[in-house]
Amino acid sequence: MILSQVEPLASEAQLLSREIFGNIPPSHKATFYGLATLAMLIFAWGIIRRVRIWRLGQPGLKIDWQQGLNRFCCEVLTQKVLLGRGLPSLAHVLLFSGFVVLFIGTILVAVEHILQDLQGLPNTQPVFHYGIYYAVYEVVLDTFGLAFIAGCLLFAYRRAFEPGNIERKDLDWLVLLTFAVIGVTGYFIEGARIIREATPQPGFSYVGLAFAHLIEWMGIRPDQIDGLHRGLWWFHAFISLSAIAVMPFTRLLHVFAGSLNWLMVPKEMGVLQPISIEEIEETGQMGVARLQDWSWQRLLQLDACVSCGRCEDACPAHLAGKPLSPRDVVQDIKLHAEEVDRVTRRAKFLEKDLDEVLESASSLHVDTIQAETLWSCTTCNACVFVCPLGVNPLGYITDMRRNLIGEAELRGAPAQALQKMQRSGNPWGLPVGDRFEWAEGLDVPTVESNPDFDVLYWVGCAAAYDRRLRKVAQSIVKLLAHAGVSFAVLGEREKCTGESARRMGEEFLFQELAMENVETLNSHNVKKIVTHCPHCLNSFRQDYPQFDGHYEVVHHTAYLQELIEAGKLQVPSDAELQGKVTFHDPCYLARVQGETEAPRELLDSVANSPSARVEMENHSENTLCCGGGGGRMWFDDAPEERTGKARVQEALNTGAEQVAVSCPFCLIMMKDGVAAEGKDEEVKVLDVAEVLVGQTQPDPK
Amino acid sequence: MKILVPTKRVPDTDQKIKVSSDGTGVQTNTLPFIINPFDAIALEEALRIQEGASDEVEVITVGIGNDEYEKELRAGLAMGADRAIHVSTDELLDPWNVSKVLKVIVEKEAPDLVLMGKQAVDDDSNQAGQFLAAQLDWPQATFISKIELADSKANVERETDLGIEKLSLNLPAVITADLRLNEPRYASLPNIMKAKKKPIDSIPLTDLGIEIEPKIEIISVEAPSSIRSCKKVETVDELLTLLRDEAKVL
Numbered sequence: 001m002i003l004s005q006v007e008p009l010a011s012e013a014q015l016l017s018r019e020i021f022g023n024i025p026p027s028h029k030a031t032f033y034g035l036a037t038l039a040m041l042i043f044a045w046g047i048i049r050r051v052r053i054w055r056l057g058q059p060g061l062k063i064d065w066q067q068g069l070n071r072f073c074c075e076v077l078t079q080k081v082l083l084g085r086g087l088p089s090l091a092h093v094l095l096f097s098g099f100v101v102l103f104i105g106t107i108l109v110a111v112e113h114i115l116q117d118l119q120g121l122p123n124t125q126p127v128f129h130y131g132i133y134y135a136v137y138e139v140v141l142d143t144f145g146l147a148f149i150a151g152c153l154l155f156a157y158r159r160a161f162e163p164g165n166i167e168r169k170d171l172d173w174l175v176l177l178t179f180a181v182i183g184v185t186g187y188f189i190e191g192a193r194i195i196r197e198a199t200p201q202p203g204f205s206y207v208g209l210a211f212a213h214l215i216e217w218m219g220i221r222p223d224q225i226d227g228l229h230r231g232l233w234w235f236h237a238f239i240s241l242s243a244i245a246v247m248p249f250t251r252l253l254h255v256f257a258g259s260l261n262w263l264m265v266p267k268e269m270g271v272l273q274p275i276s277i278e279e280i281e282e283t284g285q286m287g288v289a290r291l292q293d294w295s296w297q298r299l300l301q302l303d304a305c306v307s308c309g310r311c312e313d314a315c316p317a318h319l320a321g322k323p324l325s326p327r328d329v330v331q332d333i334k335l336h337a338e339e340v341d342r343v344t345r346r347a348k349f350l351e352k353d354l355d356e357v358l359e360s361a362s363s364l365h366v367d368t369i370q371a372e373t374l375w376s377c378t379t380c381n382a383c384v385f386v387c388p389l390g391v392n393p394l395g396y397i398t399d400m401r402r403n404l405i406g407e408a409e410l411r412g413a414p415a416q417a418l419q420k421m422q423r424s425g426n427p428w429g430l431p432v433g434d435r436f437e438w439a440e441g442l443d444v445p446t447v448e449s450n451p452d453f454d455v456l457y458w459v460g461c462a463a464a465y466d467r468r469l470r471k472v473a474q475s476i477v478k479l480l481a482h483a484g485v486s487f488a489v490l491g492e493r494e495k496c497t498g499e500s501a502r503r504m505g506e507e508f509l510f511q512e513l514a515m516e517n518v519e520t521l522n523s524h525n526v527k528k529i530v531t532h533c534p535h536c537l538n539s540f541r542q543d544y545p546q547f548d549g550h551y552e553v554v555h556h557t558a559y560l561q562e563l564i565e566a567g568k569l570q571v572p573s574d575a576e577l578q579g580k581v582t583f584h585d586p587c588y589l590a591r592v593q594g595e596t597e598a599p600r601e602l603l604d605s606v607a608n609s610p611s612a613r614v615e616m617e618n619h620s621e622n623t624l625c626c627g628g629g630g631g632r633m634w635f636d637d638a639p640e641e642r643t644g645k646a647r648v649q650e651a652l653n654t655g656a657e658q659v660a661v662s663c664p665f666c667l668i669m670m671k672d673g674v675a676a677e678g679k680d681e682e683v684k685v686l687d688v689a690e691v692l693v694g695q696t697q698p699d700p701k
Numbered sequence: 702m703k704i705l706v707p708t709k710r711v712p713d714t715d716q717k718i719k720v721s722s723d724g725t726g727v728q729t730n731t732l733p734f735i736i737n738p739f740d741a742i743a744l745e746e747a748l749r750i751q752e753g754a755s756d757e758v759e760v761i762t763v764g765i766g767n768d769e770y771e772k773e774l775r776a777g778l779a780m781g782a783d784r785a786i787h788v789s790t791d792e793l794l795d796p797w798n799v800s801k802v803l804k805v806i807v808e809k810e811a812p813d814l815v816l817m818g819k820q821a822v823d824d825d826s827n828q829a830g831q832f833l834a835a836q837l838d839w840p841q842a843t844f845i846s847k848i849e850l851a852d853s854k855a856n857v858e859r860e861t862d863l864g865i866e867k868l869s870l871n872l873p874a875v876i877t878a879d880l881r882l883n884e885p886r887y888a889s890l891p892n893i894m895k896a897k898k899k900p901i902d903s904i905p906l907t908d909l910g911i912e913i914e915p916k917i918e919i920i921s922v923e924a925p926s927s928i929r930s931c932k933k934v935e936t937v938d939e940l941l942t943l944l945r946d947e948a949k950v951l
């Protein structure tokens with residue numbers, strides 16, 4: 001029936017188009033424009049309210065707009081940022097695409113109308129809104145209108161019947177209802193218009209045509225159509241304008257704040273900005289003490305958060321029952337920002353001293369975010385990775401941690417670890433003279449004995465001092481020697497990279513250590529570093545360049561894989577891995593540095609069958625933290641309170657007899673966790689290098 | 702209120718200590734030093750009292766030793782002490798003489814409370830606090846794991862082998878801190894920078910007008926035998942036999 005109505009497109013007699021503002025008398029149009037202006041004013045007010053909050057912050061960092069735009073197009077417009085979650089992803093893609101297309105469609109109609117007006121044409125004589133363009137326009141808009149309504153329905157279904165972790169607000173229902181009504185009334189108007197104007201080839205507006213039939217079926221008489229059309233039009237116009245007006249007051253604020261945020265946030269995870277001593281001298285404080293200490297971009301980012309709860313679901317600390325939820329961190333700071341804004345305005349209005357008035361308001365530290373919350377974070381970056389709006393909850397945490405350190409608020413074991421790093425260059429405070437003990441009897445070349453080395457093996461404190469981890473370092477040097485690599489170690493001259501100090505907020509201890517290490521490395525003309533530990537890797541890649549340390553840095557698994565690929569390290573063809581193995585990705589290797597393949601390939605190269613390697617529920621970039629990062633390694637948690645408990649369970653659930661790791665912290669955490677479950681007899685925790693060394697000839701001599 | 706916290710400079714507990722070549726002390730030339738951990742606990746407690754008090758509380762730290770001591774006194778100021786007194790001398794004083802020096806400082810400063818570590822981890826004498834209280838004729842409480850101040854009284858809990866002993870002392874008093882009293886804070890750069898502006902009052906020992914009367918003579922210092930053999934036993938009976946017959950401790 002639709003097809004039967006399709007006539008040749010270039011019918012001269014009847015222009016393929018439709019009237020704009022058809023059936024709407026000029027006086028109504030004026031009222032409409034008046035209301036539209038009002039809606040825009042309310043909208044602007046809604047945005048200005050938020051901008052006022054953003055402006056409480058400090059001048060921000062330089063923004064890389066080009067990168068931002070790139071990312072915005074590749075990841076936001078394509079909705080890549082929120083795919084992979086089934087129904088909620090589908091619902092958002094539908095609503096988003098419907099919204100965007102209908103919005104663009106409306107703009108195009110407005111442009112057409114303005115052009116008509118400018119050229120003094122009547123609304124039956126379109127400037128470009130006719131012919132093929134019009135046909136495509138109608139098909140596209142009708143289709144995306146369906147997507148829009150379907151999106152609303154899916155969201156409503158999810159709100160009503162699915163548990164999801166998103167914060168539920170009554171206002172959401174109103175938004176969804178309003179959107180759905182806008183969609184449906186749009187089609188009704190289209191249907192009425194098709195009847196009223198006897199639109200040529202109405203099949204292009206196929207949904208509208210269906211609604212036209214519906215209107216006829218409902219028994220509306222032709223003489224009633226004009227009235228119905230106009231009534232519906234007004235209803236539709238009114239709620240559309242209302243929806244625009246209230247957008248910044250609802251969750252839909254994220255459309256603007258989120259887009260802006262995506263344009264501004266740096267792409268790299270795990271980067272911290274250095275603080276200078278001059279800053280401290282000037283302000284007398286370190287990190288963020290008050291809300292106003294954040295940059296305006298960080299305050300804008302608060303508005304991007306829709307409280308969807310994805311970060312909370314991914315947070316290992318939250319999972320372990322620690323008093324930390326990244327979502328709550330963001331949302332609580334947002335509420336606090338609103339309070340500070342209110343108080344600031346009141347102080348201005350009453351002409352009172354701002355600082356005095358702020359005293360009486362709640363504080364950022366303690367009242368809003370407790371120290372215990374801040375210290376629970378392992379800086380695993382899971383929250384940053386999963387956030388579909390580019391929010392960085394971790395950033396708020398590390399900024400505030402810096403302040404706690406500056407105010408000498410850290411006590412106990414972790415405070416001692418920092419003290420020990422400072423005094424002895426390692427977090428256990430073990431003697432510098434013992435740092436090279438792990439290599440006893442192995443004839444490991446040092447920068448002195450092999451000054452022309454190609455790569456420097458950076459051992460790190462854990463592998464240098466811990467009895468269990470020394471075995472890993474020993475395996476690695478055996479493999480390097482076996483492959484004939486010209487390498488060297490710094491021996492006693494190596495110091496802690498300071499990575500965990502920095503992530504704990506002790507910026508200056510980190511800087512002290514970093515500068516000393518850079519000096520040592522540069523004095524030996526180091527170009528390429530193989531790190532034992534992913535934390536050292538991340539620090540060398542992201543932290544050290546800020547302090548003049550520029551090196552090519554690879555993780556030991558990646559380097560070993562390179563050696564195998566180059567044929568320098570041979571795994572005998574009959575090598576075999578006993579039983580099943582599962583690989584636990586370290587956060588800083590997989591998520592932050594994006595390296596997930598090398599350790600797997602290494603394991604596969606010694607596995608007897610492809611099925612010997614099994615994956616845990618969360619793996620690769622989605623890995624779940626062992627609980628040892630961000631300085632958590634130095635907190636004494638009772639076994640039942642450990643953050644890594646869930647991860648240990650995931651590993652045990654695979655039924656693998658071997659849990660392979662590639663980070664010293666992961667090894668300790670997983671080993672202790674497995675032992676706490678009483679499974680240390682059946683399940684071995686090993687570094688990938690140890691698995692490998694068992695399969696290659698360990699000693700070349 | 703005024704709290705005086707004597708602190709001692711001791712070798713870093715994480716380091717391997719080597720006996721000096723003349724066998725009368727330890728090698729100190731390359732050794733890193735720290736505030737005696739028990740004194741750090743005492744200082745932390747003084748700072749907590751200061752933070753929790755409604756009226757003004759001044760925390761003063763005192764050190765006796767050579768000029769290198771300034772670093773540890775600065776560390777105490779970085780933790781939060783208001784000012785420091787450095788009694789400078791190159792002599793190593795034994796606990797009796799330390800208490801004599803402290804007595805003069807106490808008479809000068811007239812604090813309401815002297816809070817110090819129960820002992821220093823270098824010589825483990827555990828005497829200075831007690832001597833000081835005796836010389837001042839003040840009440841004393843040692844090995845304290847909890848302190849509450851109220852109406853010029855200190856209510857304290859004392860860890861003994863028989864359990865927790867609760868005492869109430871009239872101020873001024875000498876109280877010595879045990880391990881479980883608190884966990885000292887970590888002082889970072891901003892605190893260290895602030896500490897640079899705080900005053901250290903240096904007084905030569907010779908100006909105090911006291912006569913040093915050594916009570917202890919060090920005859921020799923030896924490192925403990927480093928050979929420790931371990932044995933894993935299967936049963937309690939086996940353990941008892943070994944303790945009786947081999948170790949001869951039963």
Ligand code: SF4
Binds near residue numbers: 309326
């Ligand atoms: S921070 Fe991101 S992931 Fe977390 S609740 Fe907000 S929008 Fe969702």
Ligand code: SF4
Binds near residue numbers: 379
């Ligand atoms: S970084 Fe990891 S532990 Fe910290 S808040 Fe984010 S998800 Fe939680």
